Amino acid sequence: MTRQQNREELYILPIKDVVIFPYVIFPIVIEDPHLVEMVNEALIKRQLVGMVTEIPGSGKEGKTYSTGTAASVLKLFHMQDGTTRLLVQGIYRFRITRVLEQQPIIRAAIERIETVEEDPVRVEALRRTIQDLFMKVIEKSPFLPDELANAVMESPDAEKLADLIAANLNIRIEERQALLEEPSLDRRLELVMEYLDRELKVLEITGEIQELVNEEMSRSQREFLLREQLKAIKQELGEDEEEEEDEWEKEIEDLRKQIKKAKMPRDVEEIALKELERMAEMSPAAAEYTISRTYIDWLIALPWSKETRDNMDLENAKKILDEDHYDLTDVKNRILEFLAVRKLKKETKGPILCFAGPPGVGKTSLGKSIARAMGRKFVRFSVGGIRDEAEIRGHRRTYIGALPGRIIQMIKEAGTRNPVFMLDEIDKIGTDFRGDPASALLEALDPEQNKDFVDHYLDVKFDLSKVMFICTANVLYNIPPALLDRMEVIEIPGYITEEKIEIARNYIIPRQIEEHGLKKRSLKFTKKAIEKIITDYTNEAGVRNLEREIANICRKVARRVAEGDKSPVKITEENVAQFLGPPKNFPELAGIKDEIGIATGLAWTPVGGEILFIESTMMKGGKNLVLTGQLGEVMRESAQAALSYLRSNADVYGIDPDFFAKYDIHIHVPSGAVPKDGPSAGVTIATSLLSLLLRRPVRHDVAMTGEISLRGRVLPVGGIKEKVIAARRAGIKTVILPTKNEKDLLEVPEYIRKKLNFVFVDKLDEVFAHALRNGVPRLKQTPVVSPAKKPLAAKT
Numbered sequence: 202m203t204r205q206q207n208r209e210e211l212y213i214l215p216i217k218d219v220v221i222f223p224y225v226i227f228p229i230v231i232e233d234p235h236l237v238e239m240v241n242e243a244l245i246k247r248q249l250v251g252m253v254t255e256i257p258g259s260g261k262e263g264k265t266y267s268t269g270t271a272a273s274v275l276k277l278f279h280m281q282d283g284t285t286r287l288l289v290q291g292i293y294r295f296r297i298t299r300v301l302e303q304q305p306i307i308r309a310a311i312e313r314i315e316t317v318e319e320d321p322v323r324v325e326a327l328r329r330t331i332q333d334l335f336m337k338v339i340e341k342s343p344f345l346p347d348e349l350a351n352a353v354m355e356s357p358d359a360e361k362l363a364d365l366i367a368a369n370l371n372i373r374i375e376e377r378q379a380l381l382e383e384p385s386l387d388r389r390l391e392l393v394m395e396y397l398d399r400e401l402k403v404l405e406i407t408g409e410i411q412e413l414v415n416e417e418m419s420r421s422q423r424e425f426l427l428r429e430q431l432k433a434i435k436q437e438l439g440e441d442e443e444e445e446e447d448e449w450e451k452e453i454e455d456l457r458k459q460i461k462k463a464k465m466p467r468d469v470e471e472i473a474l475k476e477l478e479r480m481a482e483m484s485p486a487a488a489e490y491t492i493s494r495t496y497i498d499w500l501i502a503l504p505w506s507k508e509t510r511d512n513m514d515l516e517n518a519k520k521i522l523d524e525d526h527y528d529l530t531d532v533k534n535r536i537l538e539f540l541a542v543r544k545l546k547k548e549t550k551g552p553i554l555c556f557a558g559p560p561g562v563g564k565t566s567l568g569k570s571i572a573r574a575m576g577r578k579f580v581r582f583s584v585g586g587i588r589d590e591a592e593i594r595g596h597r598r599t600y601i602g603a604l605p606g607r608i609i610q611m612i613k614e615a616g617t618r619n620p621v622f623m624l625d626e627i628d629k630i631g632t633d634f635r636g637d638p639a640s641a642l643l644e645a646l647d648p649e650q651n652k653d654f655v656d657h658y659l660d661v662k663f664d665l666s667k668v669m670f671i672c673t674a675n676v677l678y679n680i681p682p683a684l685l686d687r688m689e690v691i692e693i694p695g696y697i698t699e700e701k702i703e704i705a706r707n708y709i710i711p712r713q714i715e716e717h718g719l720k721k722r723s724l725k726f727t728k729k730a731i732e733k734i735i736t737d738y739t740n741e742a743g744v745r746n747l748e749r750e751i752a753n754i755c756r757k758v759a760r761r762v763a764e765g766d767k768s769p770v771k772i773t774e775e776n777v778a779q780f781l782g783p784p785k786n787f788p789e790l791a792g793i794k795d796e797i798g799i800a801t802g803l804a805w806t807p808v809g810g811e812i813l814f815i816e817s818t819m820m821k822g823g824k825n826l827v828l829t830g831q832l833g834e835v836m837r838e839s840a841q842a843a844l845s846y847l848r849s850n851a852d853v854y855g856i857d858p859d860f861f862a863k864y865d866i867h868i869h870v871p872s873g874a875v876p877k878d879g880p881s882a883g884v885t886i887a888t889s890l891l892s893l894l895l896r897r898p899v900r901h902d903v904a905m906t907g908e909i910s911l912r913g914r915v916l917p918v919g920g921i922k923e924k925v926i927a928a929r930r931a932g933i934k935t936v937i938l939p940t941k942n943e944k945d946l947l948e949v950p951e952y953i954r955k956k957l958n959f960v961f962v963d964k965l966d967e968v969f970a971h972a973l974r975n976g977v978p979r980l981k982q983t984p985v986v987s988p989a990k991k992p993l994a995a996k997t
Contacts, residue, residue, distance in 0.1 A: 211251035211271060211295070212239050213307035215263060220377035221252040221270040222364040223291040230284050235305040237285045244274040249292060251311060257374050267297045268314070268382045291364075294381060316360050318386045327390035328359040334397040335366055341404040345369060360386055363393050372396050453481045456497055464506040469661045473500045496598060499605060499659065503612065508619040508667060512576035513544045525570035526563055527704045532556065532691055536571050539669075550648045551619065551669040555627070555685070557677050558693030561743020564673040565625055567693075571671065572621035580611040584638065585626030593641040595658035605658040608645055612663070619667035627684075628674035639681045646670055646687045695742025697810070697926045698735050699950065705731045709748050717755040722769055724758050726751075729774040736930075737777075737784035754780045795898035795974050802885030803906040803928055803936070804877070805920025810927030812904055814871055815882065817889040822865035830870030833878025839909065840868050843887035846913055846965065847894065854969075856894045866890070881918035883909035884937070887965055888972045898974045904928045905937035905968060913965040921945035929953050935960060937968055 214229075214236060221227050229252075231237060243250050253269035272289040279285055294314040302308040318324055332354060339350045349369060356362045367380045376396065383389045460473045480493040512518055515537055522533045535554065543549050556564040565581070572579035587593070595606035604610070611622060630639050644650045651665035672688055674680060696704065706726070714724055739746040757780050758770050772780065802813040826844060828837050844866065851858045868886060870877055884907040892899045906924055908916040917939045926949065928936050938946075940961040946954060960971050 209295075209311055209313070210301065210308060211249060211311050212243070213251040213253055213265075213269070213297070213309050214240065215255050215265050215307070216252055217255050218374065220254050220368075220374060220381055221272055221289065221291045222368045222377075222381060223270055223293055224361045224364050225368040226275070226288060226290045227272075227368070229287040229289055231287065232284050239306050240274055240285070240287060241277060244277050247273075249273055250289070251295065251297075251309065252289065252291070253297070254374065254378060266378055266382075268378070269295060269297070270381065271295055271311075271313075314384055316386050316389075317384055318359075320387055324359050324386055324390060327387070327394060328362055331362065331366065331390060331394050331397060334394065334401060338397060338401050338404060341401070341408060344371075359390060363389050366393055366397070370396055371400060449485055453477065456501070459501045460497070463501050463503075465500065466505065466662075469500065469505070472661055473497060492598060496658075499609075499613075500661075503609070503663065504616055504618045505663075506618070508617050509577050511540065511543055511619075512574065513540060515540055515544075518574040521574040522570055525573070526567055527707060528696075528700055529563070529567065529693060532567060532693065535689075535691060536574065540575065550666050553646050553648060553670045553672075553688050555672040555674060555677075555680075555688035555690045556693055557674045557690055559695050559742035560675060561741055561745035562693050562695060563743070564693060565623065568621060568623040568671045568673075571669075575621065575669075577669070578615040578617050578620040579623070580615045580620050581623040581625055582607050582611050583625040584642075585629035586631060587638045588631040590638050590641045591657070593638050593645070595656045597657050598660075603658055605656045606641075608654070608665070609656045609659065609663065612665075612668070618664065619669070621669045621671060624670065624672045626674070627672040628676050628679040639684050642684060643687065646672075646684065648687075695923075696744060697923060698732060698930060699926065699953075701735050701744055701747060702728060702731050704744055705735075705747060705751065709744065709751055713748065713752050713755045717752070717759045719755060719759055719762065723762060723767070724755065724770050724772070726772045727774065730772045730777050733774050733777050734781070737786055738781055740786050750781055793901065795901050797896055797898050798889055798893035800885045800889040800892065800899045800972065801901070801904040801933065802882045803904050803924035804879075804881070805923050810920065810923030810925070812927055812931045812933065813877070813882065813885070815885045815889040816869045816871070817886075817893040818867050818869075819860075819864040819893060820867070821863065823862055825865040827865060827867040828869075829867070830873045831876045832870060833876065835880050836870075836878050836882055839880050839883040840886050842909055842911055843883060843890055846887060846909065846911055847890055849911075850913070853966075854891060854895065856891075860894060866893075879918075880908035880916075881906045881920075883907060884915055884965065884968050888968060891969055892973060895973070899972055900935070900974055902932070902934040903937065903972050904931075904933040904935075905972060907937070907939040907942075907962070907968075909965060915939045915962050915965060915968065917941035922948040925949045925957065926953060929957055934958060935971065937962060937971055939963070 214231070216229055219227065219229070231240065240250060242248070249271045250273075251269050252272045253265040253267075256264045256266060270291040271293050272291050274287055274289055276288040277285060278287075294316075295311040296314055297309045298312050299310045300307060301310060335353050336350060339345045349365075352365065353362065356365065363380070363386070367377060370393075376392075380389055380392055383392065456477055457474070460470060460477065463470075465473060476493055476497055480490060480497070483490045483493070518540055519533065519537060522536065526533075535552075539549075539552055556567065558564060568581065569579050584593075591606065593606045593608060595609065596603035605613075608622075612618065612620070615622075624642070627642075630642075632639065645654055645665055648666065651668075653662040654665045655662055677685060677690065706728070710726055711721075714721060734750050735747060738750050741747070754772060761770070778784070798817040800815045802815055804811045804813045826841065828840055832840070844861075847854070847856065848858075848861055851860070857863075868889070870882075884905050887909055888899060888905065891897075906918055906921075908918055910916060921938065921942050922945065925936060925946065935958040937960045940963050943959075943961050946959065960967075962968050962971075
């Protein structure tokens with residue numbers, strides 16, 4: 202018998218291996234993000250959620266019972282492992298009458314089920330009997346808390362009592378569900394009493410079995426003591442101890458010999474022997490025995506005195522470095538300098554270097570080459586994403602499953618105390634409540650402190666001063682200042698096109714031909730083809746994508762050879778598209794004619810230099826400066842400075858002083874989807890504006906770069922090497938640079954310098970004189986420096 206109330210709707214939360222009862226608080230774990238969102242909303246809006254249990258054995262279909270409990274969400278916790286934990290309290294029983302929605306969350310129409318009490322006297326008798334039975338169960342069960350006994354004895358409500366006991370009793374899911382679905386309180390209490398009686402009998406039998414087990418264990422302990430006494434009696438009688446020595450004693454003696462052989466520092470050896478003596482007094486079956494044995498094994502395995510001999514042949518080391526990597530002169534010189542000092546003075550501390558540069562420029566592979574050139578072992582540990590300090594310094598031995606940190610683990614793996622140790626992606630190290638790994642690295646990467654590095658697990662000093670630490674990073678601003686201060690930073694810039702061509706010809710192509718099982722004569726690349734692959738199919742600072750595209754071509758050629766066509770293949774500029782498809786990139790080229798309001802600038806990007814067009818126009822309006830093309834804050838300020846300079850010097854250049862009051866100025870930089878920023882476009886913006894206001898075209902074969910001030914001074918900028926090479930590649934003939942950047946041209950290859958004219962300027966009027974077709978009045982004349990009149994190489 203049930204009484205139906207008005208129909209309601211609930212969101213349904215399927216749960217596994219648990220049945221929620223009214224009045225009882227339960228913890229629940231969920232992972233589905235849709236369910237998490239639904240429960241979170243229910244918590245905020247104080248709505249009830251329908252809890253229904255999945256039928257055991259239903260498999261992936263996840264079928265549920267139709268009867269469940271409407272519950273209130275009390276608390277919600279988001280855990281570190283990605284799951285969400287809830288604390289819910291059952292409110293009332295319900296039955297699903299119709300499913301309204303199935304995906305992504307079940308929503309159903311439900312009807313409440315109210316409990317019916319048929320015989321109040323019988324119910325009271327059953328309640329008292331159940332309370333007595335439950336007290337007996339609690340006395341014999343080690344899993345039920347005493348607080349539960351108080352709650353049961355103090356409960357005068359038979360319905361709440363039945364639900365409370367059903368929620369805590371060790372019964373099957375089907376039996377719990379039967380109790381939930383039973384509307385009659387009389388029948389529900391009878392079922393609870395039946396389950397309690399069965400549980401009491403099981404506990405009684407379990408207790409008898411446990412007594413037998415304890416009796417057997419006592420007998421085993423007695424035999425162990427008797428054996429120990431027998432051993433002592435035999436020693437008193439003078440019997441040969443060697444014959445009686447068991448495997449355990451041999452193990453202790455072997456460990457003692459290994460400790461002596463490991464050549465540990467004296468203080469460490471004393472600690473190891475003391476731990477060994479402590480272990481010898483334990484039973485091998487004890488948990489502490491395994492912990493001590495593992496600790497001693499780690500001490501023995503570390504290379505306390507083993508080290509490889511450095512290769513002091515500087516010529517051979519230089520040869521190896523040149524074999525593996527193109528250019529990177531600064532890095533190679535630093536390694537050769539270290540070897541030179543090591544050759545003159547044996548006892549030197551290992552350097553702590555940091556290679557900073559964009560992805561794909563060879564930072565990690567460079568570490569392997571350094572180890573090969575020096576004749577040292579190489580180990581690598583990526584610290585990117587690490588958030589736990591214990592990953593660096595280890596766990597203390599009090600924790601179960603404790604191990605040393607990754608630094609000590611890598612030293613053990615290397616087998617020497619002076620390896621080349623690479624800490625990869627150090628700029629991506631994290632931090633959270635478990636500690637700060639970056640701070641833990643301070644001691645290891647400090648030449649003054651790492652001689653006495655202490656791992657939490659070992660708890661003894663280990664000398665890291667012989668280790669050559671090399672860190673890699675893409676950016677430096679993410680590295681904590683204290684950590685960055687301990688490292689010698691060597692910046693590795695992105696490769697220019699010419700460098701990539703040489704890398705491809707000398708390194709990538711031979712390697713890919715070999716890896717794809719081809720012969721050198723079966724595949725050839727022309728220089729123009731390589732350049733086309735670089736400019737039209739890759740857009741990167743390094744050479745990873747270049748290697749992928751070359752591997753793509755090699756695979757297609759390998760397929761031809763495998764199918765029987767063994768004729769040689771030559772990759773040229775014309776047939777690259779047959780292997781790689783249509784071009785993916787479209788690099789900018791210089792204009793073909795002089796135009797008003799369009800000036801050519803030079804920009805630096807992580808993947809090399811580019812030319813940049815600055816376009817200006819004006820329309821009737823007044824006092825508005827419109828900037829478009831995804832310009833950053835610094836570039837916007839440069840545009841404002843250029844306009845202010847021209848307005849303040851309008852009389853000098855013959856501009857209408859009131860032009861800004863009558864017209865709006867619009868400055869646009871094409872490639873609007875690409876963010877742009879930096880001060881180096883200042884001279885280009887000023888030239889574009891003056892060309893617009895004077896109606897004089899800008900020379901299309903002139904490119905420029907430089908920051909400007911409100912007084913018209915041209916200030917130095919960075920990335921000159923990449924910008925000059927980009928100008929040459931785009932067909933530019935004259936490059937205007939700040940005078941203070943003249944020294945930076947030494948980094949540009951000489952053959953490129955000879956093909957360009959350079960103009961060095963200090964004032965904006967000098968820029969205008971060389972950039973505008975008919976020139977403008979200027980304060981002083983700056984001659985054009987051309988290869989024919991004054992070779993730059995000769996001057997420098």
